[in-house]
Amino acid sequence: MDEIVKLLDHNLNYVSHELIEDTMYITVESNREKMRCPHCNRFSNKVHSRYKKSFKDLPIQGMKVVIVLINKKYFCKNVECDHTTFAETFDFIGKKAKKTKRLEKEIINLATNVSSVAASKFWRKNVVNVGKSTICELLKKNANNK
Ligand SMILES: [Zn+2]
Numbered sequence: 001m002d003e004i005v006k007l008l009d010h011n012l013n014y015v016s017h018e019l020i021e022d023t024m025y026i027t028v029e030s031n032r033e034k035m036r037c038p039h040c041n042r043f044s045n046k047v048h049s050r051y052k053k054s055f056k057d058l059p060i061q062g063m064k065v066v067i068v069l070i071n072k073k074y075f076c077k078n079v080e081c082d083h084t085t086f087a088e089t090f091d092f093i094g095k096k097a098k099k100t101k102r103l104e105k106e107i108i109n110l111a112t113n114v115s116s117v118a119a120s121k122f123w124r125k126n127v128v129n130v131g132k133s134t135i136c137e138l139l140k141k142n143a144n145n146k
């Protein structure tokens with residue numbers, strides 16, 4: 001399981017997993033000891049708190065996957081920085097996103113080949129609840145990034 005988690009990001013450690021109905025909940029935490037403050041770019045190793053956030057990822061063996069991340073919040077130790085704390089971030093997910101980037105990519109790949117209604121049907125059957133409007137939003141977002 002740790003290997004699967006590391007495929008998402010090598011900075012993650014596997015903690016535990018639980019299967020509830022058709023969904024696998026995988027709890028992970030960061031193995032980083034320090035992080036750069038995104039506001040002043042200085043490193044901090046002083047952890048303020050931890051909180052959980054969850055998001056959807058690619059299915060595994062026909063099961064829906066929800067990643068539960070124990071995310072760290074750090075103190076910024078730079079007295080000149082106008083932020084006292086900042087949250088740990090990862091490359092595999094956007095700041096406010098509810099899906100991993102690799103899942104979004106798969107959704108976009110499929111939706112560019114079939115209609116969004118057909119794509120939505122496919123994803124519902126194939127283990128991720130993705131609505132037509134979500135697909136349209138992702139396509140729009142993707143078009144804007146080009
Ligand atoms: Zn700072």
